[in-house]
Amino acid sequence: MINRWGIAAVLVLGVMAFGSCRKTDDIKPQKRVLVLPDEPYDYATPPNETFFAPFGDSVINNHVATLGRVLFYDVSLSRNNRVSCGTCHRQINGFADNRAFSFGLLDSLTGRNTQTIVNTGTQFGFFWDLRESTLDHMVLQPIANHVEMGIADTLYMEEKVRNIDYYKQLFVDAYGNEEVTSKKIGRALAQFVKSIVSVSTxxxxxxxxxxxxxxxxxxxxxxxxxxxxxxxxxxxxxxxxxxxxxxxxxxxxxxxxxxxxxxxxxxxxxxxxxxxxxxxxxxxxxxxxxxxxxxxxxxxxxxxxxxxxxxxxxxxxxxxxxxxxxxxxxxxxxxxxxxxxxxxxxxxxxxxxxxxxxxxxxxxxxxxxxxxxxxxxxxxxxxxxxxxxxxxxxxxx
Ligand code: HEC
Ligand code: HEC
Missing domain, CATH: 1.10.760.10 (Cytochrome c-like domain)
Known part of the structure; x- marks a missing residue:
């Protein structure tokens, strides 16, 4: 039998559940210190002589790729500040994941196995079902995906990046000014991802x-x-x-x-x-x-x-x-x-x-x-x- 206290308790629980859910969304980024070399790494040259064009038609800019690297590993790009691209695309696993399905936000699981992402510059279709054809557009999808990183609102994503200090200089170096747009974020992520080439097997x-x-x-x-x-x-x-x-x-x-x-x-x-x-x-x-x-x-x-x-x-x-x-x-x-x-x-x-x-x-x-x-x-x-x-x-x- 539900008396009015029962209903009240359910309401309180509901509010608590809602409250705690909001709380995890607002978790501050874990204290992590960004360490970059004084001179950017050379992303524009493949690490070895090779028999193919590993970047495809793209020309890689070292500053844009450096910005992309930071974005790729930055958990701030997720709704709960816990997940980055690198959470699932792990360097030690050939930029794939070592589990059938990967953990995204709040431990929810992806619907498919995480793909490896080397030599993407040589490819013309992305995702297991090939639903995306260009990388610049594709790389923003995981940020919006509610299982993966969960920020579907691009204005909110831009605002988040704008409010993080280290991005000011990174955007200046990459694009000549501090202005943050999702297009620039996408381009930088795509440049970094394309720079991950495998030519040394x-x-x-x-x-x-x-x-x-x-x-x-x-x-x-x-x-x-x-x-x-x-x-x-x-x-x-x-x-x-x-x-x-x-x-x-x-x-x-x-x-x-x-x-x-x-x-x-x-x-x-x-x-x-x-x-x-x-x-x-x-x-x-x-x-x-x-x-x-x-x-x-x-x-x-x-x-x-x-x-x-x-x-x-x-x-x-x-x-x-x-x-x-x-x-x-x-x-x-x-x-x-x-x-x-x-x-x-x-x-x-x-x-x-x-x-x-x-x-x-x-x-x-x-x-x-x-x-x-x-x-x-x-x-x-x-x-x-x-x-x-x-x-x-x-x-x-
Ligand atoms: C008809 C085209 C086709 C042929 C022929 C083929 N494959 Fe595949 N292979 C695929 C496709 C498509 C997948 C992914 C299938 C899926 O996940 O549903 C795959 C997946 C794989 C995978 C797993 C890759 C991963 O990242 O999970 C390996 C390993 C593999 N194939 C090896 C081979 C070997 C070895 C042969 C020859 C004996 C072979 N394939 C022949 C199309 C093919
Ligand atoms: C929670 C795990 C997860 C996160 C976080 C994640 N990915 Fe993925 N990624 C996947 C899965 C799973 C797929 C395959 C999805 C599908 O086919 O539906 C994939 C596919 C891709 C592909 C396509 C590869 C190919 O061969 O077609 C690229 C590129 C990629 N991800 C880049 C990124 C970038 C860039 C980020 C960060 C902005 C990111 N991913 C964040 C799990 C993740």
Whole structure:
């Protein structure tokens, strides 16, 4: 029975709950001291000679990227002053997170696995469902996202940044004046994110030893700096199992191809990219083909972090692909329009791939040694420089 005291108690509790909620929103930034070098770090030059343009068309300005670095690690950009981009995109994990879903505001969880963010300058679509095409606009989304950082009101975000002392000089250095706008914040964040380039893996080293490193053909010869096992894995990746049909290009990602359904499930819980496929059928399970750079450090894997190890991912491709009606043709059996290695000349001819003729997954029949070799190859994609480079590290101490 609820008497009037009961109702009063509920009201008081309600007010207390509301009050405490407001309180967490107003928590002052934890005392953290910003430490920057006297001269800005060099963001404009890639850390090593490379066979591709790691910034894409962008020219990186060292002062703008420095401002971006501070914004990237500044918890003040979140509603409760607890979360920064760096909370989820962790340098030691290849700028991904080591959990299936990441903690955002008030311990709420993201709906998808945090993506790695190296070599974004070479990419044209962002997020697992490719919903954003430009980085300058994209980088403001996490700030507004109510799970991630929770400041949807851009005027409020600008005001917050304006009221923090260290930003005055940083904006002057970057843009010539103190004026704070969300556009400038977005540009600085994008410049910093684009500056996080990975060009120093064992794989890059092997490519650079070839006579024409820029040509994809150079993937087809053995690398002198690889072990036998790594070279076997490379052969399986680029030829026998042709993983590179989707994980292609300089970044071993989908920048050369459309989003793909890899048959993770027959009935996807997360439908991925909205809209319809080439045949006008509602898309289900289409996701961005992720970059495999630093893949050994970005576990767990897939858009929902379902696989804990590379071994599990490889076993999935070997035996776990589900017969989804929209399974990508690269993974279908040949009689049903799938692509097998015999289709592949030295250069893949995509015109040879018949479209949408079936659903049955190609069985790869990997041997135990082939699985080990694939994993060994994937591990040559780790870039130890980008993981430890102080110019990409948290500047707050
Ligand atoms: C609470 C965790 C979290 C925070 C904080 C966060 N992110 Fe993310 N980030 C994610 C997740 C999860 C995804 C994938 C989201 C999706 O696909 O729907 C992602 C995706 C991205 C991507 C796309 C990468 C790609 O390959 O398509 C970029 C770039 C990015 N975030 C940059 C940022 C920046 C810049 C900030 C800070 C302003 C930030 N993130 C803050 C979790 C986070
Ligand atoms: C049809 C295109 C396609 C082919 C072929 C393909 N992949 Fe993938 N790969 C994807 C897509 C798309 C995802 C993300 C799927 C998801 O999360 O729903 C992915 C995810 C992965 C991941 C996890 C990445 C991460 O960051 O979570 C690894 C590792 C991987 N693939 C390795 C391979 C290997 C090894 C092969 C060859 C045996 C291969 N892939 C063949 C498209 C492909």
């Amino acid at each position: 064992k794989y890059d080293e092997g490519r650079m030893m070839q006579s024409n490193p820029a040509s994809n053909q150079s993937n087809l010869v053995d690398f002198a700096n690889y072990t036998e096992m790594e070279n076997l894995g490379k052969h399986l990746f680029f030829r026998k199992f042709a993983c590179s049909q989707c994980h292609g290009g300089v970044n071993l990602d989908g920048s050369l191809s459309a989003p793909k359904n890899v048959g993770l499930e027959f009935d996807y819980k997360d439908n991925g990219m909205p809209g319809v496929d080439d045949f006008g059928v509602k898309r289900d399970g289409f996701f961005k083909t992720p970059s495999l750079r630093n893949i050994a450090l970005t576990a767990p894997y897939m858009h929902d972090g379902r696989f804990k190890t590379l071994e599990e991912v490889i076993e999935f491709y070997n035996s776990g692909i589900q017969p989804h009606p929209q399974l990508s043709e690269e993974l279908r059996i040949r009689e049903q329009g799938g692509l097998t290695p015999e289709h592949l000349g030295p250069v893949i001819d995509f015109n040879l791939i018949p479209l949408n003729q079936g659903t049955l997954p190609q069985k790869m029949f990997m041997t135990a040694q082939e699985k080990v070799a694939l994993e060994a190859f994937l591990k040559t994609l780790t870039d130890y420089e980008v993981l430890t480079d102080p110019k990409f590290a948290d500047p707050f101490q």
